[in-house]
Amino acid sequence: MRGFLPAMELQRPASLSEALQMLAAHTGRPFAGGTDLMVVYNAGKLRETRFLDIARLPELQGIRETPEYLDLGALCTFTELLAHPAIHRHFPNLVKSAKATGALAIQNRGTLGGNIANASPAADTPPCLLAYGAELELVSPRGTRVVPYELFHQGYKVMDLAADELVTRIRVPKPSGTSVHYFRKVGTRQAQAIAKLSLALVAQVADGCVANLRIGLGAVAPAPVRACHAEAVLQGQPLANLPVAVALEALLADMSPIDDIRSTAHYRSIVTRNLLAQALRTLSATGN
Amino acid sequence: MAERITLTFTLNGKPQTLAVHPMTRLLDMLREDLGLTGTKEGCGEGECGACAVLLDGRVVNSCLIPALQVEGCDLVTIEGLATASGLHPVQAALLAHNGAQCGFCSPGMAISAADLLRRCPNPNHGDVKDALSGNLCRCTGYTKIVEAVQAAARSEA
Ligand SMILES: Cc1cc2nc3c(=O)[nH]c(=O)nc-3n(C[C@H](O)[C@H](O)[C@H](O)COP(=O)(O)OP(=O)(O)OC[C@H]3O[C@@H](n4cnc5c(N)ncnc54)[C@H](O)[C@@H]3O)c2cc1C
Ligand code: FES
Ligand code: FES
Numbered sequence: 001m002r003g004f005l006p007a008m009e010l011q012r013p014a015s016l017s018e019a020l021q022m023l024a025a026h027t028g029r030p031f032a033g034g035t036d037l038m039v040v041y042n043a044g045k046l047r048e049t050r051f052l053d054i055a056r057l058p059e060l061q062g063i064r065e066t067p068e069y070l071d072l073g074a075l076c077t078f079t080e081l082l083a084h085p086a087i088h089r090h091f092p093n094l095v096k097s098a099k100a101t102g103a104l105a106i107q108n109r110g111t112l113g114g115n116i117a118n119a120s121p122a123a124d125t126p127p128c129l130l131a132y133g134a135e136l137e138l139v140s141p142r143g144t145r146v147v148p149y150e151l152f153h154q155g156y157k158v159m160d161l162a163a164d165e166l167v168t169r170i171r172v173p174k175p176s177g178t179s180v181h182y183f184r185k186v187g188t189r190q191a192q193a194i195a196k197l198s199l200a201l202v203a204q205v206a207d208g209c210v211a212n213l214r215i216g217l218g219a220v221a222p223a224p225v226r227a228c229h230a231e232a233v234l235q236g237q238p239l240a241n242l243p244v245a246v247a248l249e250a251l252l253a254d255m256s257p258i259d260d261i262r263s264t265a266h267y268r269s270i271v272t273r274n275l276l277a278q279a280l281r282t283l284s285a286t287g288n
Numbered sequence: 289m290a291e292r293i294t295l296t297f298t299l300n301g302k303p304q305t306l307a308v309h310p311m312t313r314l315l316d317m318l319r320e321d322l323g324l325t326g327t328k329e330g331c332g333e334g335e336c337g338a339c340a341v342l343l344d345g346r347v348v349n350s351c352l353i354p355a356l357q358v359e360g361c362d363l364v365t366i367e368g369l370a371t372a373s374g375l376h377p378v379q380a381a382l383l384a385h386n387g388a389q390c391g392f393c394s395p396g397m398a399i400s401a402a403d404l405l406r407r408c409p410n411p412n413h414g415d416v417k418d419a420l421s422g423n424l425c426r427c428t429g430y431t432k433i434v435e436a437v438q439a440a441a442r443s444e445a
Pocket of ligand 1: 111
């Protein structure tokens with residue numbers, strides 16, 4: 001049964017400041033591309049009834065490039081990401097994850113900010129943003145603050161995001177020097193399937209060693225997480241002799257997979273380690 | 289309870305004004321308020337593409353779009369694909385190549401395929417599969433549909 005239409009409210013604030021005032025006054029929750037919210041509404045399971053259409057706020061739009069980073073508006077759709085040359089040049093994992101999100105009609109409508117704030121542990125861009133060391137710009141009537149993305153998700157659907165705050169922009173630093181990028185999502189089919197698990201790895205290499213490495217994991221914890229234990233094992237190691245077995249063992253401490261409709265804890269644990277092994281083969285191959 | 293809003297947009301090339309609840313699904317607005325029943329509801333959750341329409345020139349699932357977000361937009365439905373001079377090449381090719389059986393997926397398929405040919409006039413097999421990956425068909429097994437889209441591309445090129 002669909003949600004009850006007459007009980008619903010959807011308003012469009014005229015400006016960012018009006019949107020923030022309305023959020024603060026509990027007039028409604030943010031509504032962007034609607035590709036998560038409308039599914040819940042259509043299933044009759046949407047608890048909130050009042051929403052604010054933020055989809056046309058200019059402050060949340062567009063992609064800006066500086067020498068150091070790319071600054072992505074929270075309203076950027078997956079299609080907009082895929083159309084931008086700088087995303088292809090600097091962030092191939094974002095290209096892969098955007099292409100792996102839903103199908104074209106979803107990519108045309110779903111936004112990066114929505115993917116983040118929906119806080120699904122299985123979402124596809126979050127592991128990539130973790131591996132790229134992204135930061136979020138959050139704006140409320142009290143002002144603007146910047147939060148490292150790795151500190152944003154604090155538990156299942158728990159975020160460092162106040163009720164009167166919007167995610168306005170996502171800043172992603174460009175990897176410098178030689179870098180290796182790996183992303184893989186495992187799902188039942190290529191299009192439309194939500195991930196059973198996913199892994200993103202970004203490593204900067206220098207002098208034949210891992211200079212800096214980050215790993216983001218999807219669908220193996222209550223929220224998208226960094227694989228800090230596995231990262232620590234790999235940091236500084238020679239590409240020619242990566243401690244693969246130790247890293248795979250350490251990865252177990254980074255995950256707390258569960259059984260659910262999409263997969264089992266057992267499968268997730270094994271295949272996530274397989275993906276890390278594959279990523280590390282790619283990484284050591286760049287040393288040759 | 290929310291008031292109705294007056295929505296203004298372009299529908300299949302003509303200006304349209306309509307009083308509607310802002311959260312009405314675009315799909316219901318088309319089928320129930322405007323009598324355009326070519327757009328179908330399969331899943332109601334963004335998976336099947338039966339409800340696909342073109343919003344400002346992009347394929348979207350009308351079951352996921354609230355009416356308010358259509359304000360000021362250019363909307364094309366399956367009813368707007370054919371012109372006075374005949375069927376859209378994709379529609380003609382679906383007919384000629386047996387690309388439809390029950391036909392329930394066909395409006396969404398035609399919308400997605402028309403969008404593909406606009407973006408990419410000479411698609412390869414992979415391009416067609418990619419473009420139609422959000423459209424489910426329970427009858428044809430897809431082969432005939434993909435062949436039809438490629439035939440439409442050849443006749444357009
Ligand atoms: C058929 C289908 C397939 C899908 N496949 C995938 C997939 O493969 N991978 C994947 O990751 N996702 C997938 N999704 C989920 C969805 O498309 C994405 O999560 C999308 O990025 C959500 O963005 P949106 O703008 O549509 O969010 P909305 O539905 O508008 O909002 C989602 C949530 O985020 C909040 N929100 C939105 N923007 C902001 C903001 N700027 N500040 C604060 N809060 C905000 C809203 O309040 C809401 O709680 C799929 C969805 C469908 C229907
Ligand atoms: S009815 Fe909209 S995608 Fe299935
Ligand atoms: S022809 Fe029947 S669903 Fe495609």
